[in-house]
Amino acid sequence: MSARTLLAVDWGTSSLRGAWLDPQGQVIEERAFARGILTVSPGGFAAVFDTCFGDWLRDKNTLCLIAGMAGSKQGWQEAPYCACPAGFDEVASHLAWVQAGRMAIVPGLCCENAGVPDVMRGEETQVLGALQLLDIQDALLVLPGTHSKWVTVQAGKIRSFSTFMTGEFYALLRQHSILARTLPQNDGDLDQDAFDQGVGLALQGGSLLQTAFSVRTLSLFERMTGPALASYLSGLVIGEETRSQSVAPGTRVVLIGSDALTQRYERALMQRKVSVQRVGAEAAWQGLWALAQTIQAD
Amino acid sequence: MSARTLLAVDWGTSSLRGAWLDPQGQVIEERAFARGILTVSPGGFAAVFDTCFGDWLRDKNTLCLIAGMAGSKQGWQEAPYCACPAGFDEVASHLAWVQAGRMAIVPGLCCENAGVPDVMRGEETQVLGALQLLDIQDALLVLPGTHSKWVTVQAGKIRSFSTFMTGEFYALLRQHSILARTLPQNDGDLDQDAFDQGVGLALQGGSLLQTAFSVRTLSLFERMTGPALASYLSGLVIGEETRSQSVAPGTRVVLIGSDALTQRYERALMQRKVSVQRVGAEAAWQGLWALAQTIQAD
Numbered sequence: 001m002s003a004r005t006l007l008a009v010d011w012g013t014s015s016l017r018g019a020w021l022d023p024q025g026q027v028i029e030e031r032a033f034a035r036g037i038l039t040v041s042p043g044g045f046a047a048v049f050d051t052c053f054g055d056w057l058r059d060k061n062t063l064c065l066i067a068g069m070a071g072s073k074q075g076w077q078e079a080p081y082c083a084c085p086a087g088f089d090e091v092a093s094h095l096a097w098v099q100a101g102r103m104a105i106v107p108g109l110c111c112e113n114a115g116v117p118d119v120m121r122g123e124e125t126q127v128l129g130a131l132q133l134l135d136i137q138d139a140l141l142v143l144p145g146t147h148s149k150w151v152t153v154q155a156g157k158i159r160s161f162s163t164f165m166t167g168e169f170y171a172l173l174r175q176h177s178i179l180a181r182t183l184p185q186n187d188g189d190l191d192q193d194a195f196d197q198g199v200g201l202a203l204q205g206g207s208l209l210q211t212a213f214s215v216r217t218l219s220l221f222e223r224m225t226g227p228a229l230a231s232y233l234s235g236l237v238i239g240e241e242t243r244s245q246s247v248a249p250g251t252r253v254v255l256i257g258s259d260a261l262t263q264r265y266e267r268a269l270m271q272r273k274v275s276v277q278r279v280g281a282e283a284a285w286q287g288l289w290a291l292a293q294t295i296q297a298d
Numbered sequence: 299m300s301a302r303t304l305l306a307v308d309w310g311t312s313s314l315r316g317a318w319l320d321p322q323g324q325v326i327e328e329r330a331f332a333r334g335i336l337t338v339s340p341g342g343f344a345a346v347f348d349t350c351f352g353d354w355l356r357d358k359n360t361l362c363l364i365a366g367m368a369g370s371k372q373g374w375q376e377a378p379y380c381a382c383p384a385g386f387d388e389v390a391s392h393l394a395w396v397q398a399g400r401m402a403i404v405p406g407l408c409c410e411n412a413g414v415p416d417v418m419r420g421e422e423t424q425v426l427g428a429l430q431l432l433d434i435q436d437a438l439l440v441l442p443g444t445h446s447k448w449v450t451v452q453a454g455k456i457r458s459f460s461t462f463m464t465g466e467f468y469a470l471l472r473q474h475s476i477l478a479r480t481l482p483q484n485d486g487d488l489d490q491d492a493f494d495q496g497v498g499l500a501l502q503g504g505s506l507l508q509t510a511f512s513v514r515t516l517s518l519f520e521r522m523t524g525p526a527l528a529s530y531l532s533g534l535v536i537g538e539e540t541r542s543q544s545v546a547p548g549t550r551v552v553l554i555g556s557d558a559l560t561q562r563y564e565r566a567l568m569q570r571k572v573s574v575q576r577v578g579a580e581a582a583w584q585g586l587w588a589l590a591q592t593i594q595a596d
Contacts, residue, residue, distance in 0.1 A: 110519075114499060114502055114504065115499070116499065116509075116512040116515060116516060117512070117515040117516065117518070117519050117521070118511065118512075118515055119515055119518065147511065162508055163508065163511045164505070164507040164508050164511070165475070165476075165507050165508075165510050165511050166507050168475055168476065169507055172470040172471070172474055172475060173470070175474075176470055176473075176474045177463070177466055177470055178463075178466065201412060201413070201414065204412055206412065206542060207462070207505070207506065207538050207539065207541075207542040208505065208506060208507065209462040209463050209464050209467055209506065209535070209538060209539055209542065210460055210461065210462050210463075210542060211414075212463050213416065213445065213461045213462070213463055214414035214415070214416075217414060217415040217416055217417055218414060218415065220415070220417065221408075221415050223415070237507070240505050240507060241505070241507055243505075244504060244505040244507065244508060
């Protein structure tokens with residue numbers, strides 16, 4: 001096992017982020033680009049990658065690991081899904097090598113819930129990284145986003161997970177539904193009371209199909225206005241997501257993601273008497289660095 | 299009480315329908331126009347109405363009753379909501395007269411559920427008409443659509459109701475979400491097996507936020523394709539709506555609406571062991587005719 005630097009990359013649908021890590025796993029430099037896979041033409045991935053990170057790869061001793069949608073059918077090179085349960089070993093043995101021993105794409109994971117499949121790409125790396133950062137082997141982790149993931153980890157392996165299209169539903173209702181007419185142009189700052197009220201209604205058990213209509217009626221009777229309504233709708237969708245998972249009171253949940261979003265989830269989970277730990281975007285780099293150690297130890 | 303003919307009008311968001319009824323309530327003629335209130339400029343309602351139905355109003359003995367969104371703030375003349383419980387008498391005493399004794403707009407209804415208001419405009423008329431057609435005083439009625447209504451009637455009065463944005467959610471997911479990429483351009487005929495599978499998953503209790511993602515994953519693993527996926531998504535949203543209401547097995551539900559839509563709801567409710575009776579668009583004419591009798595009896 002030689003001491004190598006690592007180029008850790010998270011190439012998602014809408015963004016491309018990379019970090020250069022020293023052999024001890026410390027970040028030397030980070031970069032982010034609005035070059036998600038949707039912006040790249042088929043056959044154009046190598047060129048985009050070279051433009052963004054080529055200088056970091058001049059050191060022939062650098063290993064490059066890429067997580068995220070770059071491994072999907074629409075990405076750079078397909079890395080077929082790895083079935084759960086999966087930890088570092090399973091992910092390492094399913095890498096799709098772009099250049100043997102030099103550059104690999106991390107596979108996403110798949111599992112089966114209630115007879116239908118579920119998938120993730122990129123989140124597995126963040127989850128495994130968060131376990132390392134927190135030095136834990138068992139956890140329930142939540143990764144809020146366009147497609148939120150709830151991930152159950154036991155003995156260091158991802159056993160199962162569920163996807164919620166929460167962020168996407170919010171955007172659809174916000175931009176394209178009848179509610180768009182009553183909501184303000186911009187979300188503005190979070191109105192905590194309105195958010196809590198939305199979470200509270202969602203936790204009572206009604207479907208979002210029904211609760212969402214209250215954005216319109218509260219506005220119609222002028223019982224809530226503009227900016228508060230956007231926070232209220234956010235509370236309705238996030239509240240519905242948190243309600244849908246059985247989390248025993250007192251359970252610790254690990255939230256991974258940006259402060260703005262994880263703070264909302266923490267607030268929503270508080271109404272369920274669930275305490276949280278928050279981990280930021282560094283989880284992805286930690287996950288890829290630990291994966292690199294697994295590969296190099298083989 | 300003089301024997302008068304009735305011009306019964308249902309002026310909704312996207313369509314304008316009218317029927318001319320003889321003093322016994324028989325439909326003499328029906329007309330429909332793509333002139334929903336969204337197509338009419340403020341101040342332009344009288345002119346549109348005259349173009350569509352002016353000839354039927356030449357008989358000075360004709361009464362005209364207009365139900366639907368024409369009574370909203372964005373409509374012809376606002377008819378403030380009438381609070382539940384409400385039957386023919388309450389609706390009749392809240393009419394907004396456009397021409398005294400000659401032409402009136404029927405008010406919508408409002409009620410309160412779990413601390414938030416709910417509203418309807420037009421459906422109250424169909425519900426009251428269906429009660430007359432079926433000669434019943436107590437029922438649970440469902441009016442599927444863009445914004446479906448579940449209406450509880452006791453002793454001939456609408457006690458409460460709930461709105462579900464089911465049709466709108468379907469359209470949003472169908473046209474604007476990530477699922478649009480895997481769904482075919484047109485829905486095609488209903489694939490009953492796929493629809494039933496969607497209903498079945500929804501009835502297991504997971505949120506639509508989660509179940510909707512299975513449209514993508516079933517397609518990803520080629521376990522369901524094109525036209526079947528659209529029927530499956532329809533089953534997911536309608537199934538979620540039917541799950542959200544407590545309906546004791548053996549309850550009779552009255553479905554009001556077009557055959558295409560009420561057949562889907564009947565199929566979904568079958569999985570809950572609920573039997574249905576179906577009533578078509580004639581419910582609106584019957585409701586307005588019965589309302590006319592109430593007014594003329596005063």
